[in-house]
Amino acid sequence: MARTRAPERTLLPSDEPLSLLRKDGSPVDDSPLAMPDDDVLVELYRRMVVGRRFDTQATSLTKQGRLAVYPSSRGQEACEVGSVLALRPTDWLFPTYRDSVALVTRGVDPAETLTLLQGGWHLGYDPYEHRVGPQCTPLATNTLHAVGFAHAARLKGEDTAALVFVGDGATSEGDTHEALNFAGVWKAPVVFLVQNNGYAISVPMSKQNAAPSLAHKGIGYGVPSVLVDGNDVAAVYAVVREAVLSGGPTLIEALTYRIEAHTNADDATRYRTSDEVAAWLDRDPVDRLETYLTSRGLLDNARRAAITAEAEEFAASVRSKMNVDVEPSPDDLFEHVYASMPRHLREQATALREELA
Amino acid sequence: MSAVSMAGALNRALADSLADDPSVLVFGEDVGALGGVFRVTDGLAARFGEQRVFDTPLAESGIVGTAIGMAMNGLRPVVEMQFDAFAYPAFEQITSHLAKLRNRTRGRVSLPVVIRVPYGGGIGGVEHHCDSSEAYYTHTPGLRVVTPGTPDDAYRLLRDSIASPDPVIFLEPKRRYWAKGSLSTSGDPIGFDRALVRRAGRDVTLIAYGPMVVTALETAEAAAEEGWDVEVVDLRSLSPFDDETVCASVRRTGRAVVVHEASGFGGYGAEVVARVTERCFHHLHAPVLRVTGFDIPYPPPKLEEHHLPSVDRILDAIARLQWDDEVVGSYGA
Numbered sequence A: 001m002a003r004t005r006a007p008e009r010t011l012l013p014s015d016e017p018l019s020l021l022r023k024d025g026s027p028v029d030d031s032p033l034a035m036p037d038d039d040v041l042v043e044l045y046r047r048m049v050v051g052r053r054f055d056t057q058a059t060s061l062t063k064q065g066r067l068a069v070y071p072s073s074r075g076q077e078a079c080e081v082g083s084v085l086a087l088r089p090t091d092w093l094f095p096t097y098r099d100s101v102a103l104v105t106r107g108v109d110p111a112e113t114l115t116l117l118q119g120g121w122h123l124g125y126d127p128y129e130h131r132v133g134p135q136c137t138p139l140a141t142n143t144l145h146a147v148g149f150a151h152a153a154r155l156k157g158e159d160t161a162a163l164v165f166v167g168d169g170a171t172s173e174g175d176t177h178e179a180l181n182f183a184g185v186w187k188a189p190v191v192f193l194v195q196n197n198g199y200a201i202s203v204p205m206s207k208q209n210a211a212p213s214l215a216h217k218g219i220g221y222g223v224p225s226v227l228v229d230g231n232d233v234a235a236v237y238a239v240v241r242e243a244v245l246s247g248g249p250t251l252i253e254a255l256t257y258r259i260e261a262h263t264n265a266d267d268a269t270r271y272r273t274s275d276e277v278a279a280w281l282d283r284d285p286v287d288r289l290e291t292y293l294t295s296r297g298l299l300d301n302a303r304r305a306a307i308t309a310e311a312e313e314f315a316a317s318v319r320s321k322m323n324v325d326v327e328p329s330p331d332d333l334f335e336h337v338y339a340s341m342p343r344h345l346r347e348q349a350t351a352l353r354e355e356l357a
Numbered sequence B: 001m002s003a004v005s006m007a008g009a010l011n012r013a014l015a016d017s018l019a020d021d022p023s024v025l026v027f028g029e030d031v032g033a034l035g036g037v038f039r040v041t042d043g044l045a046a047r048f049g050e051q052r053v054f055d056t057p058l059a060e061s062g063i064v065g066t067a068i069g070m071a072m073n074g075l076r077p078v079v080e081m082q083f084d085a086f087a088y089p090a091f092e093q094i095t096s097h098l099a100k101l102r103n104r105t106r107g108r109v110s111l112p113v114v115i116r117v118p119y120g121g122g123i124g125g126v127e128h129h130c131d132s133s134e135a136y137y138t139h140t141p142g143l144r145v146v147t148p149g150t151p152d153d154a155y156r157l158l159r160d161s162i163a164s165p166d167p168v169i170f171l172e173p174k175r176r177y178w179a180k181g182s183l184s185t186s187g188d189p190i191g192f193d194r195a196l197v198r199r200a201g202r203d204v205t206l207i208a209y210g211p212m213v214v215t216a217l218e219t220a221e222a223a224a225e226e227g228w229d230v231e232v233v234d235l236r237s238l239s240p241f242d243d244e245t246v247c248a249s250v251r252r253t254g255r256a257v258v259v260h261e262a263s264g265f266g267g268y269g270a271e272v273v274a275r276v277t278e279r280c281f282h283h284l285h286a287p288v289l290r291v292t293g294f295d296i297p298y299p300p301p302k303l304e305e306h307h308l309p310s311v312d313r314i315l316d317a318i319a320r321l322q323w324d325d326e327v328v329g330s331y332g333a
């Protein structure tokens, strides 16, 4: 029987999550990962601070009725920011509903990022302008889009990798497994980043998965797999960067935690304890890097104040952009269903226009 | 003009599209060395190479989901689902993404993907190999759903489908794969979303598509012997629907029967009847009737002949249409 050749990169994830910074902000001495350059670290910090402020602003907008819903990624900034900054400009990002911070980190206008959640239209930004796929709501389906996209890039001779976000719950969906298998067989340049934030709405990991880790799921598909501390932005950046440059598929499980509820519509006290949340607050990704940067003399009070001010300004711009009433035109209903409007939709558009006249 | 089978015509269409446009890819299960279980992709991998025509892992959602990603990145995938009922694992990718991405992105993402689905019965296949799944797809806005009735249409419709900027569910009537007909590869495009009057007649319009086009034409011949002049309209495009051609025919004849293999309840024929009734009411001399498969899961091969619409059953329906001529006889509504 012919067997497929073993890939060159190791498949098994480590027992302990890879990290570069301990939770108290001190560096890990014997990490197999390379610490990012100083300017990269400062940039990671800056983007996490801005991203967090954006996130709290978006949560406030739901309270004001400006957004229909918002899934917060507070506590997951290291995953959102570390992975996106590890991409090259030519790479693509395939995000989920939770990854608005990743989108603004990629440079998407915050108002365009929030269009989906605002209810004005399903998508506000141009995917080709930012190389960001539409935020995906049906779980795990975006994994296959990323694999197809990356495989097409390979066929066209382009050096483009695709980074796709998946939640821990979404790893149970069939599409995740089909995508890992396709990626393994095609050796497609795809990075699967599982943000394991402990819960799929209310369902904990113990009811989701029986494998030693979610990263282990890559092994059976021949996809090299990495377990990383998802609250350590330096480590996330390093592993994603290496995965992007590898030219093949990688599965990365980032261990993190969702500090807020699933969305503003969810009551997290029904399924988790305040002690648990407190323990994770103690491992905050922003504080951790801040401590490290300060100890290294890379961040002083003036720089910190400047970054905080920038974040405030960003939040203010989000507020003013979102404080306008969006009035999509009913005519839009019939647009872009097909490349050109078929007769039956022209008739329905006319009927609606007459009804509204 | 040369005589070819429908499978051969489809093969020609794929080959010509691959040759004309380097962004066209053909992939799916067993489409490479084997040439597909119905041999529609025969010889394509050898001619165009493994980069353009290739076997995938066995996973329908994976095939359609990766095709979506490839189309986002500028390619034109033509994928094969091995049999109708085995396309269901891909249903989520088709309805949630393939059909909607253009609309969700307000026209920024175009998905020129063709999904070829061999469908329908009449080949003695075992269960799960004979479904008529058109109603699932036609109910989904954003998809084009087309189905050829003849080899010539098969060639032209598939060429048009591959060139289309919209995703197309291309339903191949598998019982007609081996029936031969003439094929002209040159000539004007047929108009991708136009129905066609295949046979002119004055008394009754038979509305058929895919596997039933040939049966409808046979019925028209038999009916002629009984003195009924039957017009046959081949829909070709199930969605969008060509009201113009269909309604013009029904207004001429004043009577219509819709024929399809799929179960009648909630079926595609109900849509056709509703549209014709809404638009041609004052021209109708009788209710528009349907002849369809029964409302049962597709039966085993030894019983399928009872399920599938036959010439006799369609003739019976035509007889019931002579309401005003009091020919209703023993046929109940």
Ligand SMILES: Cc1ncc(C[n+]2csc(CCOP(=O)(O)OP(=O)(O)O)c2C)c(N)n1
Binding pocket: A098, A137, A138, A139, A166, A167, A168, A169, A170, A171, A197, A199, A200, A201, A258, A262
């Ligand atoms: C196919 C599908 N099933 C169910 C849902 C409803 N749903 C939305 S989010 C969610 C939980 C997802 O959890 P996880 O993948 O861990 O991601 P997280 O929300 O924690 O980031 C569920 C069940 C969905 N969006 N898609």
